[in-house]
Amino acid sequence: MKQFYFEESVERLIRISKEKPLLPETYVPWADEPKDDTLFMPEKLVSLEGHPLWHKLSREQQIELGRLEVVQVMYSYAWSETLACYFFQRHLLGLDPDSVEYRFLLREIIEESRHQEMFGMAIRKLDRKPVKPTGLHRLFAYLTVRWFPDSWMFISVLAIEHMADTYAHHMRRDPGVFSVIRKCSQLHHIEEGRHIQYAEWWLKRFTDSAGFFKITILSLITLANIIFMRSFYVQRAFFKELGTGDSDTLYRAARTHYRKKFAGLAAEESVRFVNSFRGFNFITRPLWNFFLLNPSASNQNPK
Ligand SMILES: [Fe+2]
Numbered sequence: 210m211k212q213f214y215f216e217e218s219v220e221r222l223i224r225i226s227k228e229k230p231l232l233p234e235t236y237v238p239w240a241d242e243p244k245d246d247t248l249f250m251p252e253k254l255v256s257l258e259g260h261p262l263w264h265k266l267s268r269e270q271q272i273e274l275g276r277l278e279v280v281q282v283m284y285s286y287a288w289s290e291t292l293a294c295y296f297f298q299r300h301l302l303g304l305d306p307d308s309v310e311y312r313f314l315l316r317e318i319i320e321e322s323r324h325q326e327m328f329g330m331a332i333r334k335l336d337r338k339p340v341k342p343t344g345l346h347r348l349f350a351y352l353t354v355r356w357f358p359d360s361w362m363f364i365s366v367l368a369i370e371h372m373a374d375t376y377a378h379h380m381r382r383d384p385g386v387f388s389v390i391r392k393c394s395q396l397h398h399i400e401e402g403r404h405i406q407y408a409e410w411w412l413k414r415f416t417d418s419a420g421f422f423k424i425t426i427l428s429l430i431t432l433a434n435i436i437f438m439r440s441f442y443v444q445r446a447f448f449k450e451l452g453t454g455d456s457d458t459l460y461r462a463a464r465t466h467y468r469k470k471f472a473g474l475a476a477e478e479s480v481r482f483v484n485s486f487r488g489f490n491f492i493t494r495p496l497w498n499f500f501l502l503n504p505s506a507s508n509q510n511p512k
């Protein structure tokens with residue numbers, strides 16, 4: 210891709226961001242209230258859905274599990290966006306303030322800051338508490354945003370944006386889902402589209418000339434980020450809160466079941482992007498298949 214075209218295209222993204230800002234405080238119908246049968250997340254995204262034990266839960270418990278898990282999803286995105294902004298600020302230190310890259314990343318930081326505020330407002334609206342990242346999660350996050358090279362960080366941010374966007378896609382289209390969640394997802398989907406486009410362009414300039422070793426590393430970093438985010442979603446504490454007698458059995462079943470169905474729900478865009486830079490090779494393909502694209506549960510095996 211020629212430099213001229215990259216700059217022209219990014220200028221267009223900056224223009225849209227400035228001319229069509231989406232403000233969570235007015236875009237989302239915060240005064241709406243859920244009814245007794247309102248869902249908080251599409252059922253297919255709830256960890257235990259599709260497992261035989263799902264029907265051991267009452268309808269109220271099924272809806273409550275979706276409420277707890279969507280709070281966890283929104284918390285994990287807000288946290289990962291804080292980390293992304295930390296990296297962007299680090300990256301800006303080496304750029305000129307009048308360069309196209311600097312000006313776009315400032316718009317991205319502005320939008321990501323609004324997203325973090327929006328997710329926080331939605332969590333307060335749903336009135337449930339998320340489970341915080343473990344010490345290991347925090348250590349891994351700190352080391353990466355502090356020390357990872359730029360290309361490794363851009364592909365980490367992109368991997369999480371692809372996942373968040375696929376989730377938003379499912380949530381905004383399900384009419385049974387609470388209007389506040391649907392509109393948050395819609396806003397996020399529109400703005401993340403620009404961030405994803407930018408990160409893919411930025412990385413394409415890098416991957417076009419990258420050799421086997423760099424390509425392999427980028428593919429594995431994408432995989433590691435997806436596994437990292439997936440490890441947040443299913444929480445033992447939520448099954449205890451449901452008040453069922455056998456919460457440990459339900460938790461273990463949900464965790465295993467969710468791992469099997471996760472690739473089909475959230476990994477499609479990452480697989481497409483990794484394919485686009487020839488990121489599946491004899492080293493990476495078995496690892497992707499083993500850790501994420503379990504053949505028994507997904508038809509997304511990389512070719
Ligand atoms: Fe975002």
Ligand SMILES: [Fe+2]
Nearest residue numbers: 321370401404
């Ligand atoms: Fe983003």
